[in-house]
Amino acid sequence: MNNDALAKMKALASEPDAIDRAVEYVTRQLRIFAKERDRILICFPNEPGSLGHIVHRAVEEVGAVPVHLGEDLRWSSLLRTAFLNKTTAIFASPLVILGLNKLSKFTKTPLYIRHALMAGHPTFDWLLDGLSRGMDCQTWGYFDLGGKDIICGQSCGASLGVHIRYEEYDVEIVDEDGNVLPDGQIGKICVIPKADPTVRVRMHDLARIDRSPCPCGRPAPRLMDIREGGDTDMDTLKIAAELYQWDSVLDVCVRRGEYGLELDLVVFPGLMLPKLPNCAKMVVRNWDPENDVPFWFMPMWKYSALSAKRIDNF
Numbered sequence: 001m002n003n004d005a006l007a008k009m010k011a012l013a014s015e016p017d018a019i020d021r022a023v024e025y026v027t028r029q030l031r032i033f034a035k036e037r038d039r040i041l042i043c044f045p046n047e048p049g050s051l052g053h054i055v056h057r058a059v060e061e062v063g064a065v066p067v068h069l070g071e072d073l074r075w076s077s078l079l080r081t082a083f084l085n086k087t088t089a090i091f092a093s094p095l096v097i098l099g100l101n102k103l104s105k106f107t108k109t110p111l112y113i114r115h116a117l118m119a120g121h122p123t124f125d126w127l128l129d130g131l132s133r134g135m136d137c138q139t140w141g142y143f144d145l146g147g148k149d150i151i152c153g154q155s156c157g158a159s160l161g162v163h164i165r166y167e168e169y170d171v172e173i174v175d176e177d178g179n180v181l182p183d184g185q186i187g188k189i190c191v192i193p194k195a196d197p198t199v200r201v202r203m204h205d206l207a208r209i210d211r212s213p214c215p216c217g218r219p220a221p222r223l224m225d226i227r228e229g230g231d232t233d234m235d236t237l238k239i240a241a242e243l244y245q246w247d248s249v250l251d252v253c254v255r256r257g258e259y260g261l262e263l264d265l266v267v268f269p270g271l272m273l274p275k276l277p278n279c280a281k282m283v284v285r286n287w288d289p290e291n292d293v294p295f296w297f298m299p300m301w302k303y304s305a306l307s308a309k310r311i312d313n314f
């Protein structure tokens with residue numbers, strides 16, 4: 001039933017008018033900080049209607065220049081693209097931005113990124129704090145329907161939480177049975193398009209609603225404390241979160257295999273490593289600039305033939 005709702009939501013959001021409105025919405029956010037000729041790196045696919053494409057159009061709308069990674073998604077290519085373009089903002093998943101930050105420190109490659117725009121998990125507080133401290137940049141978050149390319153809200157920069165895109169969507173917090181919970185209570189996020197309120201998409205993520213006035217002046221309610229919900233493996237998430245906090249750890253993949261935890265770790269040589277958990281299978285290897293691609297890119301975009309597409313050396 002939820003899948004039907006998602007399909008309907010996707011259909012509503014894919015209409016050309018709806019996409020134009022999404023571009024307008026993102027443009028308003030970008031105007032806060034983006035200047036003409038700023039180069040903004042977009043690390044999402046650029047297919048029409050997708051998040052990456054909507055941000056691409058918004059970047060052009062403010063007179064800035066969108067820069068895409070192309071097919072070479074290696075960490076080394078990401079760093080080189082950000083450096084050579086003097087990128088001032090980046091739109092990516094939080095883990096990709098965090099890795100880029102570590103990479104720039106390890107390789108002593110200076111970056112000029114002042115604004116980190118994020119979509120996707122995880123949005124842990126330490127991660128956002130680490131990003132703003134490590135890169136001296138302001139963080140902005142988009143709220144999307146879990147990889148469904150539908151922008152349902154964004155942060156405002158003046159407070160925590162994410163404003164609902166109130167012109168288009170309503171939001172409720174519900175319990176396991178779908179009953180609406182009072183404001184302030186943590187529960188599952190349920191997004192409802194105003195164009196068709198019979199469509200209700202219940203997300204796996206949890207949050208609470210805050211309707212108190214925001215310092216930015218926007219009247220839209222905010223989703224606070226967004227976190228991954230019930231069917232997520234919290235143990236693997238916790239392990240990954242701890243490992244990511246180390247400067248020596250570029251990338252982590254923790255999964256549960258047939259015989260227990262499996263861990264794949266990409267590290268920087270010469271830096272102190274964290275204490276590693278007991279695993280059924282563990283691979284710890286040094287960053288390979290020739291080949292390594294952020295794990296985050298892999299499951300979603302299935303760039304399996306990536307090494308064949310390598311275009312140069314770093």
Ligand SMILES: [Zn+2]
Nearest residue numbers: 156158214216
């Ligand atoms: Zn606000």
